Amino acid sequence: MAFSEYRKHPGQTLVMFLIALFLLVFLVIPVVKVIFVAFMDATTGEFTLVNFKDFFSTALFRESFWNSLYVGVMAVIVASLFSMPLAYFTSRFEFRGAVIIQSLGIIPLIMPPFVGAVAMMMLFGRNGSVNLLLEDWLGINIPFMEGLNGVIFVESLHYFPFILINLSAALHNIDRSMEESAQNLGCSGMRLFRRIVLPLSMPGYMAGASLVFLKVFDDLGTPLLLNVNNMLAPQAYLRIASIGIKDPMGYVISVILVIIALSSMWMAMRMLKGKEYATVQKGGGGLAKRRMRPWETVMAWVIILLIMTLVLAPHIGLTLLSFGTIWSFSIIPDGFTLNHFAAIFAETPEYMTNTVLYSAIAATIDVILGTAIAYLALRSKLIGRQWLDYTAMAAVAIPGLVIGIGYLRTFYSIQVPWMENQPLATWWIAIVIALSIRRLPYALRACTAALQQISVSLEESAENLGAGKFATIRKIVIPLMGGGILAGFVTSFATAAVELGMTLMLVSKNSDGPLAYGIYVYMQSAAGRGPGAALGIMAVVVVGLCTLISHIIIDRRQKKFGLGQAS
């Protein structure tokens, strides 16, 4: 095989080359321009690994390392507890709540920075609404938001949709005939679930779970806002932001974050290896659904409402903040007003249009790249295809700040001729590309999981019937991947809309700023809390609407292809 594969498939080779070039220019070079400091002796400027030795001999860093691991694992467990019942109810039963769950499930991801955390504090903080009520009634105070537990609580509420979306997509894709065969052979109930449904949904679950782990492991915002310093990501950020380029430790931590991220991906892949998840039949779509018995319906609703209240708590808090006048040390705000919304519509409508534009372009780039990379990685035999996958995934672990600085460093000297020779780094397109790089891993994992569930034999039949490679991809693979691509688009879009760290570095004029930036600007003053929260609500509404629209579009298209879901 070896290099002859390149010659045999010029089309694939070209696509691979283009993607590799894109990743090289917009991910690898900017990042290397920043993190090479990690491998450099601070005084002599020579290559060294001594900085890594320093890392492991510092008690604070070791402690941070274990804390980050602990929080990551616990968040996956808690997030699984939230998402499994929801995914199960919606895909297993004829259930009216299904639509609500699927749409509300995405909303936690659209947690605007700063205001989201303030809202959580107002509700669950030491002197938040819940604890004030508990103190009045029972005289107790539960530290929901303190220390590592607070981080786990907030992160799992925030990121559990990754598992929910991917797991639902996987459950949906399970071939009903598998289940039926098992039933014919006398299997039912829990045993059927354990032996058939669970294993078959593993690719989706693992895709979601590994994303949750990764995100939590390198998430910066939540620990910072809860003022938990002794974790890796905040340590990296604090060192880079305060000590700056002179100190290599921040970059050493970034390198370690990347290594952990990649090895957890690799482990997730190893666990799936050697198993076949593909199913041939697609039209039947998903598990057999049955009606719930009345008491089951009641139980299901109780569980769902419980989870949903918890999950939507930040948004409930946000709504109160955005309509509230003064909210300080009380259960609800002192009064309500519409002034905050009036203020943002009068002052800064461009934040909303910018956000939709940037995130939509970024998410489109992501699903195109994600589909292409997944296809190359799973279907081609080109050498280096796995590296494409790994490189794209590495972006998940690179702090936004590092990407931001890297872009300034790499693209500031390149000028855009048709923009009055403005530097490329300060053109808003740079923000879009950086967003697409940052969110590519989400789309990629979703697309990979979707492709893993499609049997190669479907493509082979198409080709036997005379379809070319391109026609096969367009008419067979992409339609069948529809759900996964949608999941990828939605997660990329929604999370790109609230990205802050990198945006803060790259925005070069206020009129170019997206919502997250606008929220940041407002949230720097006492008077800005209300308008900031109102902008946060707008972020949720705008992204929610766009998500709904893309759902409808894809759904309609699937129906056209005769892939309409049976429900």
Next chain:
Amino acid sequence: MRNFRIFTAMALIVILMSAAPAAVMALDDKLVIVTSYPKDLTGAFKTAFEAAHPGITVEILQKKTSAAVKYIQETAQGNTSDLMWASAPDAFEVLKADGLLAKYSPQAPGIPEKIGSYPINDPDGYYIGFAGSGYGIMWNTRYLKRKKIPVPREWEDLKAAVYHDHVGMSAPSRSGTTHLTVETVLQGEGWNKGWALWKEMAGNFKMVTERSFGVPEGVNSGDFGIGIVIDFFGFSSQATGFPVEFVYPTVTTLVPANIAMIKNAPHPTAAQTFIEFLLSVEGQELLLDPAIRRLPVNPATYAKAPKEFPNPFTDKSIGAAVKFDVQLSKDRYNIVNSLFDVMITYRRADLAEAMKAIHAADAALAGKSNAQAQALVDEARALIAAMPITDADAKDDKFPGVFTSDVFKKRKKANAKVPPRQAEIEEQWDSFAKQNYAAAKAKAEQAKDML
């Protein structure tokens, strides 16, 4: 084909979006300001300035101070920003040291040389003070009332057991003005006493916030009751309607907030016009706006101020107790930041536990006389206060190349002595602090058990 269509659509969008703004731009009708200030402040000045000077459009670029410095450094080649407008004098010092600022001497009349005991303008003429601000204590009145906590007036008050877990502060390495507060107390009380005071106060901290605005935010929300903040955070929160109050302790420094012209500014005339506007009577009066609330540097402006508004030019109790030594502060800038982070920010939990144990022993000792137990508590306090380095050693130049080495400047001499790395030094300090806090806790518990 679908993909192709999407691409075409995208390409069209890109072309349309990029063509639109290109038409509006021309020379020197624009002013680009990089600032860390909130919208309330910048918005008011932008509107007033544009009204006074029609034809100049002000473009505001909001970034946090550290990101703003980084942005100006990284974009120095082909600079597009005209002014840097922020509080922390040390951010301006960094830019000045990198040769990224341009000199300018303002013409505006009536501005004295000093506010409190701090010079208003940079002696070298690179940056210009336009408002004063000082650190103090802010508290949430509802919080203190409900928890039945007395109102603190001085730094010393915050050491008391009653404030345990109720205080918040930002770290000096994160915010330049916080650094000045730490330094002010160190200069006012002396190195050892000053640090002992900080650590006993920090034993009562609920958190050390990452952003300086995190402190007023926490107090406003009622997450913690008391915050160590810069005055305008207190004043503007109050003006917004939050149930909070603010006081200047005796030991505080008034520090000017600054503006500077960036080297090779693309619109120098507009930039100078803005600086003059800022210092003019009209500009200075804008600072009295309830949502802004900063102390004007022009004493005449105070005539128009509300009655409660503090006037540092007549009220000599504000910011006059300490004669602030700028040079000393500069000499140990990095060491103070690093020590605070290592001993307080990252070891806050250990420190809080130790102080809690000491408070408990104190309470048990109250009204009893037990020399042995008292001795143990004193030893515990001494362990908390202990510093890994002395006053004399705490100079950045005693640690050559540790905190200031620049990886891009290679050492010429191959046989030059290689200095220790910052991570190594900090690890030593960290284990010093950790052991002492643990030992202090053990001693305090031992003392309590005796009673």
